[in-house]
Each structure stands twice: as structure tokens, then as C-alpha cells.
Amino acid sequence: MTIRRPRLFPLVLSLPLLLWQLAFFLFPLVFLVAISFWTVRNFQMTPDLDFGNWERILTRNTFWDAYARTAMLATASAVLTSLIAFPAAYAISFKLSDRVKQWLIFVLIIPFFTSYLVRIYALQVFLSDAGIINALLGMLGIGPFLMLNTTFGTLVGMVTLCLPLVILLQIFSLNFVNRDLIEAAHNLRCGRLRTVFLVIVPSARVGLVIAALFAFILSFGDFVSPLYLGGGNPPTLSIMITDITKSGQQWPRAAVVALMMIGTLLTVAFAAITFAYKERGK
Amino acid sequence: MTGNRNFIIDVLLKLHIAACVIFIFAPILGSFVFSLNSDRFPSLPLGQFSTEWYRLIWEDPFVWTGFYNTVIVGFVVAVIATLLGFGGAYTDFRYNFFGKNIYLALALLPPTIPVVIMGLAMLAFLSRVNLSGSTISVIIAHGVMCSPFAMAIIRLRLSQMDPDLEAAAWNLGGNEWATLRHVIIPFTKPAILAALFITMAVSFDEFAVAWFVSGLNETLPVKILGFLQGQVSPRINAIGSLAFVSSITLIILAQILLRNSSKEKS
Amino acid sequence: MTFNLRTPTRRHLLRMTAGAALATPFLSIRAAAQTVNLSMLAWYGHAEPDIVGEFEEANNVKFTPKYYTGGDNMLGLIAQSPAGTYDVILSDAEYVQQLNAAGYIEALDAADYAFDDFYPEFQKFPGHWQGDTLYSVITRFGFLGVAHNTDVLSEKDAASYGVFSDSRVTGKLGHFDWHLPNLGQMSLAAGNASPYDIDEAAWDKVQEATMALRGQVGGFFDYGGTFSSLNDGQMVVFAGIGDWITGVLEKNGAKVRTTIPEEGGLQWTESFSIGKGTKNYEMARKWIQWITSPEGQAKSADMAAYPALIPSEKGWKVLNASNPAEAKRQNMVLGQYNAMDMIREGRIKYRQLPVQQSLEDWNDFWSDYKGA
Numbered sequence: 001m002t003i004r005r006p007r008l009f010p011l012v013l014s015l016p017l018l019l020w021q022l023a024f025f026l027f028p029l030v031f032l033v034a035i036s037f038w039t040v041r042n043f044q045m046t047p048d049l050d051f052g053n054w055e056r057i058l059t060r061n062t063f064w065d066a067y068a069r070t071a072m073l074a075t076a077s078a079v080l081t082s083l084i085a086f087p088a089a090y091a092i093s094f095k096l097s098d099r100v101k102q103w104l105i106f107v108l109i110i111p112f113f114t115s116y117l118v119r120i121y122a123l124q125v126f127l128s129d130a131g132i133i134n135a136l137l138g139m140l141g142i143g144p145f146l147m148l149n150t151t152f153g154t155l156v157g158m159v160t161l162c163l164p165l166v167i168l169l170q171i172f173s174l175n176f177v178n179r180d181l182i183e184a185a186h187n188l189r190c191g192r193l194r195t196v197f198l199v200i201v202p203s204a205r206v207g208l209v210i211a212a213l214f215a216f217i218l219s220f221g222d223f224v225s226p227l228y229l230g231g232g233n234p235p236t237l238s239i240m241i242t243d244i245t246k247s248g249q250q251w252p253r254a255a256v257v258a259l260m261m262i263g264t265l266l267t268v269a270f271a272a273i274t275f276a277y278k279e280r281g282k
Numbered sequence: 283m284t285g286n287r288n289f290i291i292d293v294l295l296k297l298h299i300a301a302c303v304i305f306i307f308a309p310i311l312g313s314f315v316f317s318l319n320s321d322r323f324p325s326l327p328l329g330q331f332s333t334e335w336y337r338l339i340w341e342d343p344f345v346w347t348g349f350y351n352t353v354i355v356g357f358v359v360a361v362i363a364t365l366l367g368f369g370g371a372y373t374d375f376r377y378n379f380f381g382k383n384i385y386l387a388l389a390l391l392p393p394t395i396p397v398v399i400m401g402l403a404m405l406a407f408l409s410r411v412n413l414s415g416s417t418i419s420v421i422i423a424h425g426v427m428c429s430p431f432a433m434a435i436i437r438l439r440l441s442q443m444d445p446d447l448e449a450a451a452w453n454l455g456g457n458e459w460a461t462l463r464h465v466i467i468p469f470t471k472p473a474i475l476a477a478l479f480i481t482m483a484v485s486f487d488e489f490a491v492a493w494f495v496s497g498l499n500e501t502l503p504v505k506i507l508g509f510l511q512g513q514v515s516p517r518i519n520a521i522g523s524l525a526f527v528s529s530i531t532l533i534i535l536a537q538i539l540l541r542n543s544s545k546e547k548s
Numbered sequence: 549m550t551f552n553l554r555t556p557t558r559r560h561l562l563r564m565t566a567g568a569a570l571a572t573p574f575l576s577i578r579a580a581a582q583t584v585n586l587s588m589l590a591w592y593g594h595a596e597p598d599i600v601g602e603f604e605e606a607n608n609v610k611f612t613p614k615y616y617t618g619g620d621n622m623l624g625l626i627a628q629s630p631a632g633t634y635d636v637i638l639s640d641a642e643y644v645q646q647l648n649a650a651g652y653i654e655a656l657d658a659a660d661y662a663f664d665d666f667y668p669e670f671q672k673f674p675g676h677w678q679g680d681t682l683y684s685v686i687t688r689f690g691f692l693g694v695a696h697n698t699d700v701l702s703e704k705d706a707a708s709y710g711v712f713s714d715s716r717v718t719g720k721l722g723h724f725d726w727h728l729p730n731l732g733q734m735s736l737a738a739g740n741a742s743p744y745d746i747d748e749a750a751w752d753k754v755q756e757a758t759m760a761l762r763g764q765v766g767g768f769f770d771y772g773g774t775f776s777s778l779n780d781g782q783m784v785v786f787a788g789i790g791d792w793i794t795g796v797l798e799k800n801g802a803k804v805r806t807t808i809p810e811e812g813g814l815q816w817t818e819s820f821s822i823g824k825g826t827k828n829y830e831m832a833r834k835w836i837q838w839i840t841s842p843e844g845q846a847k848s849a850d851m852a853a854y855p856a857l858i859p860s861e862k863g864w865k866v867l868n869a870s871n872p873a874e875a876k877r878q879n880m881v882l883g884q885y886n887a888m889d890m891i892r893e894g895r896i897k898y899r900q901l902p903v904q905q906s907l908e909d910w911n912d913f914w915s916d917y918k919g920a
Contacts, residue, residue: 266391
């Protein structure tokens with residue numbers, strides 16, 4: 001059954017996506033690589049083959065500080081979101097009736113239909129010194145706490161962004177966990193927590209890791225939370241990109257930062273997926 | 283599992299779910315409240331009840347054109363991305379070929395690229411080929427960003443399909459096209475619908491790339507970003523609340539439709 | 549049964565929402581068909597009804613704005629769009645020369661505009677002219693100083709840039725996130741008479757003094773962020789801004805104000821140019837003539853998005869007659885010590901690009917400062 005000549009059917013199905021992504025995704029990225037070697041004089045870009053942009057960015061401590069900070073924030077967001085999400089996903093997947101489950105999934109999809117910007121804008125009012133949370137805490141006689149324009153604020157925004165997606169992805173992976181396995185574990189008098197960690201988590205690993213990976217990716221590239229909840233203080237890589245383009249039309253240098261970010265994300269994604277699909281048992 | 287239930291833990295878990303839902307929805311609810319509040323810069327205690335912000339956006343022709351652009355882009359993108367995604371998902375499901383990994387990488391990578399970078403690259407590229415600054419450029423960019431979601435959703439559904447099903451159809455003499463029409467598409471229909479909705483939703487909310495490439499043809503989210511960066515205005519909340527209500531209506535309609543069709547079958 | 553009931557309802561609903569949604573915009577689209585469409589690239593607010601409404605009505609024209617946030621953003625937008633995309637372009641003074649050098653704007657005929665109405669200081673504004681050729685017409689300007697929350701800091705407290713390092717504002721000092729106004733103020737604070745034309749030694753001192761403030765900083769904000777963080781008291785003192793922000797908040801009842809310190813203040817300046825390749829040159833010219841007319845100027849001074857001083861002396865007269873409260877608030881009252889006197893005393897310096905260092909150096913230092 002070897003295919004001798006290209007047939008129409010597979011081509012019609014597979015080519016459009018390939019062509020679209022080649023033309024409108026790969027080309028722009030390749031172009032970005034090219035731009036990173038261009039030079040800027042008097043606010044004007046000229047095609048060139050100049051390594052100065054790379055040198056300038058990669059030799060500056062400010063870049064590496066921002067790089068480390070962004071990576072840490074994204075990691076913290078991924079871990080935090082996963083930890084908050086897991087008990088909820090677990091309970092939704094295992095403890096609730098199908099009807100309630102369906103409704104909750106529906107409820108969790110809703111945030112995707114609301115503007116992230118609007119939510120962040122509202123969060124400002126919650127987190128500010130005289131904001132809603134501090135007002136509520138004040139009634140209890142505690143606070144006020146500084147939350148807006150801090151790393152904490154940034155993290156709250158990132159968790160807001162990622163939590164619904166992570167819970168949903170976790171639910172889907174938990175739904176695929178074989179119920180018989182759990183039954184078996186219980187029959188063997190395996191305790192509740194041990195069942196979760198020895199049976200459920202390993203068999204849902206792929207989904208859990210991918211959920212965390214998505215949280216990392218979203219947080220790593222997000223510029224809204226660091227800017228509007230973190231006060232841009234100190235800046236992350238995405239803020240740095242907009243900063244660089246904001247002064248003197250340094251698009252080539254912005255391209256360098258962008259490419260470094262893409263490289264990092266690809267590495268992390270590759271590592272995470274390798275880990276997720278690694279043969280179990282060893 | 284029955285013997286192992288623990289009442290306290292179950293209650294705690296349910297409380298946790300509630301806490302998560304509250305956390306997720308507090309900002310949405312907050313923005314709704316602020317949209318009906320007279321203060322330009324909302325803070326506690328709240329000002330008076332006011333529909334002023336709704337009146338302002340209702341009378342703002344730019345909000346309307348933005349809304350139109352958003353809807354047009356959303357619909358076109360949903361269709362394009364779902365078609366592309368379906369093809370990609372089926373290709374991955376059905377075929378093995380040299381370079382498949384590269385094909386998949388190209389198909390699935392866009393969401394991993396931070397939007398700021400995507401916008402930058404898109405604008406730089408599209409303006410060279412004279413495609414920037416129009417609604418088409420937003421559609422192109424969103425097509426790139428949304429098709430992976432469509433592909434993932436449909437691929438997930440395909441993986442639940444019994445592989446023998448397709449083979450059986452072929453054995454019964456159906457050619458590939460007929461099988462696609464009578465077996466694959468009906469089976470993946472819920473996923474296709476879901477893909478249409480999700481891609482539309484992603485496009486509706488996308489502001490960063492659209493900001494870069496839309497030029498004068500701004501979509502509504504780009505307008506919101508403008509309000510946020512420029513004149514901070516509760517119109518943000520009013521637009522957000524309206525968008526929210528209309529999307530929810532759409533989802534509920536979709537749910538009802540899906541439920542009806544599944545009832546019909548069974 | 550249920551299915552039968554539901555279908556018509558759904559259809560009905562769709563028809564209803566579609567009808568409601570379509571009605572309004574179609575009207576405006578039809579109206580737009582007969583009118584001239586004038587696109588404007590500007591800071592937020594310049595093409596809002598309170599400013600352009602009257603002109604639109606009188607000339608059967610409709611503005612399509614694209615709002616930018618900062619001069620570089622503006623240059624980027626023009627660079628990436630086909631020529632003729634933007635008919636009128638509002639620019640900060642620093643960027644007019646860049647626009648000109650890149651060939652983005654048309655030469656103008658100086659005789660078309662009422663420069664005789666203007667104060668002499670503004671009849672030949674540097675950078676707007678290339679030799680004797682006019683490229684951009686000044687329309688409004690404003691001062692930058694110490695923006696402060698009046699509950700926490702009095703005008704006396706804010707009379708020196710030294711207040712930035714006051715212990716009362718630790719963690720409450722906000723920066724408008726653009727190096728030019730911030731570093732210009734720090735340069736004034738260091739006693740440089742021309743804050744942007746400083747030698748290496750002076751530049752080192754400015755950097756040192758700025759870096760020493762880092763612990764005071766609560767955040768770096770864009771336009772919108774500056775508004776909200778000053779308004780809700782999250783930041784009590786702000787560097788790099790002026791009445792164009794605090795004026796709006798003040799009018800909304802917030803207790804904030806900009807004080808021009810002893811060391812002097814900076815001036816931002818906005819002007820209108822006509823985009824190269826425009827198909828609406830006539831209408832664009834008409835617009836600039838209108839906004840620089842005495843009536844247009846008085847309107848511009850009290851623009852809802854952000855207020856500003858105006859260069860037209862005749863505009864001052866109209867404003868003093870029609871809106872004395874705003875004239876007083878902005879210190880534009882004729883016949884007493886006013887904003888023009890501050891300029892004439894030399895207390896105000898133009899904001900401009902660094903002269904002896906490259907823009908890059910200033911920018912790099914600013915990002916180091918932010919990241920520190």
C-alpha cells in the first residue's frame with residue numbers, strides 16, 4: 001500500500017495550513033531574524049549585516065537581569081497556577097456529577113470571552129492601596145497592604161490569565177485517567193493522598209505538564225500584568241521590547257530580545273514535552 | 283471509590299472550587315459594577331449609579347466601527363482557522379510522512395510566541411508586502427494565531443475515534459472524500475463547532491498583534507487598549523461588560539444547540 | 549416539541565439583535581459617504597467631538613483618528629504605513645525634525661497661517677522651520693514640573709526637585725515612562741542651565757543623582773497608568789509630567805497639582821503637520837487654520853483629554869472672555885504675572901533631544917535605571 005504519486009486528497013487537507021503558516025508565520029519570523037542585523041541611523045532602519053545589536057543587548061546586565069526576572073516570574077506563575085488549579089480540577093473531575101461538571105467547565109470557558117485588558121483594569125481597583133481588598137481587610141482591622149505595582153500584583157494578574165486554562169487542561173487530562181486504576185488502588189487500601197500522588201498524578205502527567213507549560217508561555221510573554229499591575233517596576237522582557245521600540249526606533253534590538261525570548265520558550269517547551277512523554281516507570 | 287469518601291475533605295475541595303471561581307470572576311464582576319458607576323476613576327466608596335459610560339460608547343461611532351471590524355475579523359478568522367486546523371488535525375491523525383515533525387511544529391508553534399513579538403514580526407513583514415494597516419492584515423495574523431487552537435481541539439476529538447471506523451467505511455466502498463463527509467466530519471462535528479467558537483473568542487480578545495497591524499481599521503480590543511493607555515475611562519468597563527454579555531449569549535445558544543443535536547441523535 | 553419552540557425564538561432573537569446592531573452604524577456610514585474623511589495621527593483626544601465636532605459640522609468632514617503613545621510610536625506607525633495614510637499629524641516638537649528628515653511631511657506655506665496672532669516667541673519655533681520653509685504649525689504647549697498630591701505635599705514642598713528624595717514619598721514616586729522629561733528634570737535639578745546640552749561630566753552627575761532616587765520609585769507608568777496612580781493616591785509625587793495630566797485630574801476633583809520648581813521647568817510643544825502624499829491637502833490646511841484661529845485655540849486650551857497653554861495671544865483673549873476660570877487655572881490671565889512671564893524670565897526650557905550625547909545613551913541609561 002505504498003503511495004506512488006501524490007494524491008489530491010491528502011494534499012487538499014494538509015497543504016493549506018502548511019502554506020498559511022509558512023507565508024504568514026515562518027516568513028515574518030525569518031524576517032525578524034534578518035532585521036536583528038539591520039542598523040538604525042536617525043530613526044531610520046537600513047538593511048545591513050551588523051552584529052552590533054546582538055552584542056549591545058547580550059553584553060548588558062540590564063538585559064540579563066530582566067531575563068532572569070521574567071523567567072522566574074513565569075516559573076512562579078506556572079507553579080502557583082498549577083498548584084491552585086489542581087485541587088479544583090481534581091474535585092471537578094472526580095467528585096462532581098456530570099451535570100455540575102459540565103456547567104463548571106462552561107463557567108470556566110467564560111473568561112476566555114472576556115477581555116483580559118478589562119479584567120486587569122478592574123484588578124487595579126481591587127489591588128490599589130485604597131482599593132477593594134484593602135477596604136475589606138480594613139474592616140477586619142488589618143492592612144493596608146501594598147499590592148499594586150509590586151511583583152505580587154504581577155503574579156495575581158498572571159494567575160488570573162492562566163488559571164481558567166490550566167484548570168480546564170487539567171480536568172481534561174484527569175478525565176482520561178482510568179477509573180479502574182483508582183478503584184484498584186482503593187481496593188489495595190491505598191490512602192487518599194497516596195492515590196492522588198502515586199496513581200492519578202503520574203497517569204495524568206502529560207496533561208498536567210502541558211497545562212503548566214501553557215501557563216509558563218503565557219506569563220513569559222505577557223506585558224499587560226507586569227505593566228499595569230506590576231507598575232513596570234522592575235521591567236520584564238516584554239516591557240523591555242516595547243521600551244526599546246519606544247526610543248529611537250530600535251526595532252533591530254527589539255528583534256534581538258524577541259529572538260532570545262523565542263529561543264527560551266522553544267527550549268522550555270521542548271524540555272517540558274520530552275519530560276511529559278518520557279517513558280513512565282523509570 | 284465510595285468507601286473512601288471523607289466529608290470534610292469534600293467540603294474543603296468544593297470551597298476551593300468556589301474560591302477559584304470567585305477569584306476568576308471578581309474582576310469581571312467588578313468591571314461590570316464600575317461600568318455603572320459615575321466616577322471616572324473608580325474607587326471605594328462607589329459613586330452614584332450612572333449609565334453615562336454606556337451612552338458614551340453607544341454614541342461613539344469609532345466604537346461601532348471597531349465593533350464591526352471585530353465581528354467581521356472574528357467570523358472570517360473562525361472559519362479560516364477551523365478549516366486550516368481541521369486539515370492539520372486530520373493530516374496528523376491519518377498520515378505519516380517525512381518531515382511530519384516540522385509540519386506539526388509549524389502548525390502548533392504560534393501560541394508559544396509572545397504576542398508582542400508576533401505583532402512586531404507581523405508588522406515588519408506585512409508592511410513590506412503591502413498588507414499592513416487593513417482588516418485583512420488582522421485576519422491574516424489571527425489566522426496564524428488561532429489555527430493551532432482549532433487543530434488541537436479537533437485532533438483531540440479524532441484521537442477518540444475508533445480507528446476501525448474509517449477502515450470499515452473504506453471496506454464498504456466509500457472513497458476518501460465520502461468517508462470524510464459521512465464518517466469523519468459527523469464524528470468531529472462537536473469539536474468543529476467548539477473550534478469555531480474558541481477561535482472566534484481568541485480573535486475577539488486579541489489586542490496586541492491587532493494593535494500593531496490594524497492601522498486605522500482598529501478592532502474593539504485595540505480600542506480598549508487605547509482607552510487604557512491613553513485616557514483611562516470607565517468606557518473600558520462598559521465595552522467589556524457588553525462584550526461579555528454578548529459572548530455569553532453566544533455560548534449559551536451554542537450549548538443549547540449542541541445539547542439539542544445530541545438529544546436528537548440518542 | 550421543545551425543538552419546534554426553540555427555533556423560531558432563536559431566529560427571532562438573532563433578527564432582533566442584528567437589527568438593533570445594524571441600525572446605528574449604517575446611518576453613520578451613509579452619512580460618511582458624502583463627507584471628506586480626514587485621518588489624524590495624534591495623541592489621545594485631539595480628534596474627539598469636543599475639539600473637532602464644530603469643525604466637522606461646518607466643513608462636512610469626518611475625522612478618523614489613530615492615537616499613538618509617544619513620538620517613537622508615531623514614527624513607527626508612519627514608517628509602516630503607505631504614504632498618504634495620515635492626512636494630519638500631531639507631533640511633539642522633538643520629532644518634527646525626524647518627520648521632516650524622513651520625508652513624512654509636506655512643506656507648508658507660512659502665509660496660510662495666522663502667525664501674527666501668536667506671541668513673538670512662537671512665531672518661528674525651532675525645529676518647525678527648515679531655513680525659511682515651514683513644516684509644522686505650533687498649536688499648544690505646556691509646562692512640566694513636580695506633580696504632587698496636595699494632601700501630602702504642599703506647593704512649597706514641591707518647589708524643588710529635591711522633594712523626589714523626601715522620606716515622605718519613599719515608594720510613592722512615580723515616573724512617566726519616558727527618559728526625556730525625567731532626565732531633563734534631573735538635569736535642571738543638577739543646575740544645568742540648558743538641561744539637554746550638557747557635557748560628559750555633567751551627564752555623569754545627572755546619572756548619579758537619578759540612580760540615587762531608585763529606591764524612592766513606586767513604578768514607571770504610561771499615560772493611562774499615570775492618570776490612575778496619581779488619582780487614587782498610589783503615587784503622591786510624579787516626575788516627568790505637568791498640568792496636561794494633573795489638570796485633568798484636578799478638574800475631576802482629585803487633589804493633585806503641578807508646581808514649577810525653583811530650578812525651573814520644561815516645556816512640551818505640540819504642532820500640526822500635513823502628511824506627505826495626502827489626498828486631502830486642502831482640508832488638512834483648513835483644519836490647521838481653524839485650530840490655530842483664536843476660537844480654535846481657546847477650545848484647544850480646554851481640551852477634555854488634556855488641557856494646554858496656547859501660543860496665540862488672540863486665543864488668550866478669547867479664552868479670558870469665554871472661559872475665565874480655565875484661563876485662571878492655567879495661569880493664562882492677561883495683565884498679570886502669567887505663563888508667558890515665566891517663559892520670559894527664563895524659568896522654562898524646551899524639552900529636546902540630547903545634544904552632546906546620543907539619544908541611545910540616554911535611553912540605555914533609562915533602561916538601566918528601570919532595571920536596577
